[in-house]
Every structure is written in structure tokens, then in C-alpha cells.
Amino acid sequence: MNTDIHRLLDEAFRGVEMTPDAQDLKEEVRANLVARVAELEASGRSSTDAAEQAIAELGDVRELLGDADAATGGTARAPESAQALFLRHRVRPKTGFVVRVVVWSIAFVVGLTLATLGATGVLPLPIGPIIALLGVASTGVGLIVGDSLSQETTTNHPMPQNRASIYALASFLAMYGLGFGGLVALGALPMWAIVFAALGVIASIILFAFLAASQTNRHKAWTRHVQADTPPNRFEEEPETAARFGMYTAVIWTLTFAVIVVLVFTVGWWWAPLAFVVGFAAMLLLLARMMFAPKR
Template sequence: MTTVHRLLDDAFAGVEPSPEVQDLKEEIRANLEARAAELQAEGATPDHAARRAFDELGDVRAIVADAQADVAAETGGAPRTALQEAFVAAQQHRVRPTPRFVLGVVLASVVLVALVAMCLLTPLGVVALPGYVVAALLLTAASAAGFVVGLSLSQETTTNHPVPSRRAGGYYLATGLTVLALLLALFTVLGIFDAWMYVVAGAAFVVGGTLFTLLGVTQTNRKKAWVRDVARAHATGHHYDRFEHDPAAAARFGVYTVVIWLVAFVVFVVLGLTVGWAWSWLTFVVALAVMMLVLARMLFRSTEEQQKK
């Protein structure tokens, strides 16, 4: 079977390896996989999609040579395709992670895993930590998870501009609340907390999910200009982001989402007090499914619908 990975490895077989070449190879791989996925969505087979994406790419060795040369001095060369321009720009403007960012993410991840593992020792009978200690450790672990997400979004990458600090903080809070809700529910099932903790977990999940939704529907396209240009070159005939073109639809979806989760929380509490907390959490699964259906219905508009506008 022909795949992007095999074709890319064959294309780079005669290229002298170096850190810069490897970075460019991974950048090309990501773009080719995205393009092949688009072609498969249009009905192409995986083999045909991979080969067509490579045909659109052109000569890989020429791209590597262009990326390693001073582009400013190449005014007399043959014009490059949109994909080739994107790869050259990716090589020129590659953003490497700072040591502080790497250290922060690694430490936060270690803290997250270590605290959750420590809490799991209680239901396993290895240690007997009080409930409030377990809750405090889980809160810290959830905060670490949110820190990883927020810090990652606040970094500029090869493809995207950094998210503003306040918005990254919003993702930190939303992630922390969602992870905390899942951890509290898990340890309540394991018998560490009383049943009322389901209410706390449900409230945290509702707030976190609502915050995620609000952040998502208000997110703007923060990709660099040269990435947007390449994306627009392949946008013809595909579905488009309705929320980006119709702010009113984004606002309606935000209202629908808040209503869905408020109703879900009320039903969760009612079922917990009547039927029992063991099954009432399924309310949130249903609410999530409803929200995804509403999102799928509102977010995208087919090509035929676009042509009718």
C-alpha cells in the first residue's frame, strides 16, 4: 500500500540528513497528510490520495535546496507552487521550543502523573490517605493538566501565532475543571468520596465544558498568513467554517450549549436524588452527544448550500 510516509522516505533517501532537513521533512509530512486526508474525504483511495498529494508537491530535493538557500537571492528562479512556498516559509520561520517551555511542560506532566498515581494507592489499599488529602492532590493534578494546555497554547509554533495570555488562561481553567470533574467522578466510583461528590464533579464538568464552548466559538484564525494562503488554495469545493463567516450562528450555538448543559445539570441532580447517583452521570453523556449534533448541524454548510446563498 502506498502511503505518505513511504513516499516521503523514498523522496528523502538521497538527501544528506541534518537537523534542518529532518525538521523540513516533518513539516512536509504534516502538510501532505492533511492534503491526502482532504482528497480521501472527496472520495479518493488512500493510494491515489497519497500519490496526488506528492504530485502537487513537486520535486522534494528542489524544495530542500530552496529551503536551505537564501530565498531573497532567488528572484530569477522558476516560480514555486503554493505548497512549495509553504514549505520554504516553514523552514525559514521555524519556531523552536524554549528550554523554559520544555521544562515547564515536562515538570507539570510529571506532577500530574505522580499525583494521580499517588491517589490511586488509596483504593488499591497500599496507603490510607484521608479524603480531603486525595481531593487536594486531585485538584493539584487537574491544575497541572490545565497548565500544560495553557502554556502550550501561549507558545508560537511553526504554524500558528501564540494565543493571548488571557485566552490561554481560559483554556487552562477549562481544562483544569474538566480534568478535575473526571478525576473526582472516578475516585467517587472507586469509593474514596461520598456520593455527593458527583454533584461537585458535575458542576465542574458543566462549567469547564461551557467555558470550552465559549472559547471555541469565539476563537479567531491565528494561523500565519502564508499558512492561510495555502489553505485557501485547497478550500474550493470543501465545507467551510460557518462560525467564522456567520458570527450570529456562533452566538446562537453558545446560547444553545449553555441551555443544554444547564438542563443536563438539573436532570443530573434530580436523577441523583431520586434514582441514584450511580447512573445519573449518564445525563452528561447524553448532553455531550446533543451538543455535538447541534455543533455538526450548525458549524458546517455544504457546497450546495453555499451556492444557494
């Protein structure tokens, strides 16, 4: 167990009058810091570095308590608005991240454009290079998603690298699967290749559903306190409802793409968009039913 975080937390609360509200806040902050330290250690930070970074991200605990005595000589300040807090804690994108996103965006646009021109016969490209170009475009999408999630934002701590990589893989599979479906629709690949499209999309849906069901809180302390004044939605109040939504989503899209495969092999690929629309409509109905249904 990392004991540094408890010592540093005691130091952060030094000089604060430990009223019942302050004690409750301290224990809440302690639980959040322990979880944050675990995330940082999982990403490769040492125990000491992880504890120090978690405390640094916390900021001044007096601001969380609304106690501005140290800064105003005993005169309490009015609480800041959410917009003021957002601007004060704003995190600007890193230069390296911006450069990488531009490079990977170019890879996506160039790969998808050339693959489309090759599949439609505008460019005389064999099917092998077309599939490779589709892979370049899909890789660009995956890298953009994974790198974006692993960055610190104004309201969220950075996502652990391993989890961000799974999001990148799911995005890659979704893009590649849809790309294979497009090549089949354009006649660049035979009908049996729709199986690869379905496998890619279904695998991405399963990964996204798993990630959604196992998502952890990455909100920073100031964001959590702003959200405390916002009424929670049903998924936040009932985790079991959110879990069922994830499972129902996986079932709906698995059945949808199974129907698409059957339609392509029987009556023709032009019926596939209709099956997709029906699946999307079912998703919207499910979301409305589970989010806004009367509570029992």
C-alpha cells in the same frame, strides 16, 4: 494609536511595484499587523517592540506577492507547496517549555495515581490528602494547557497570557470536577459532593464556550495565504452559526450534568454514564446539523 507599524510596513513594501493586487495585499497585511501589535502590547510589550516583532514575523512581503525578482534576477519562482512553507517556517519548541511540560506531566500522573489508589483503598490515605492530590493533578493539566497555548508555533502566533490563563483555569475546573465525580463514584465522598463535581464541570464548559465564541485569529501570514485556497467551512462563513453552536453546546452540557446530579441522588450513580453518553451523542448530532446542513 501605534504609528510605528505603518512606517515599518511602508519600509517593507519599499521597492515593490504597487499594482492593485499589491495594494490589496498591503491593506490586508496592515489590518493583520495592527491586530497583532495590539496583542503584543496587551501582553506587556512596548509600542516600538511590538511593531518591530510584528513586522519581523511578517517576513519578506515579496514572498507573499510571489515576486521573486530581487532573489532570482527577474525570474519568477514557482509557488512553494504548503509542506515546503511549513518546513521553512517551522518553530522548534523551547527547552524551558519542554522541561516545564515534563515536570507538570509528572505532577499530573503522580497526583492522579496516588489519588486513585487512596480512593480505592489501596493506600491508607484520608480524604483530605486525596482531594489535595487531585488538586495537584488538576493543576498539572491546567498548567500544561495554558503554557502550551502561550507558545509560538509554526502556524500560530503565541496566545496572549491572560487568554491562555483562562484556558488553564477552564481545564483545571474540568479536571477537578470530573475528579470529584470519580471520588463520589468510588465511595470516597458522600453523594452530596456530586454538586461540587457538577459546578466544576459546568463552570469549565461556560469558560470554554466563551473562549470559543471570542476566539481571535492567531494564524501567521503564510498560513493565512495557504488557507485562502482552501474552501471555508460553515462556521467560518457564518459567524452567527458558530456563536449559536457555542451557546447550544453550553446548554446541552449544562442540562446533561443537571440530569447526572438528579440521577445520582435518585436512582444511583451507575446511571450517570448513560446521561453523559446521551449528552455526547446530542453534541455530535448538533455538530453534524450545523456544519453540514443545507444553506438557506
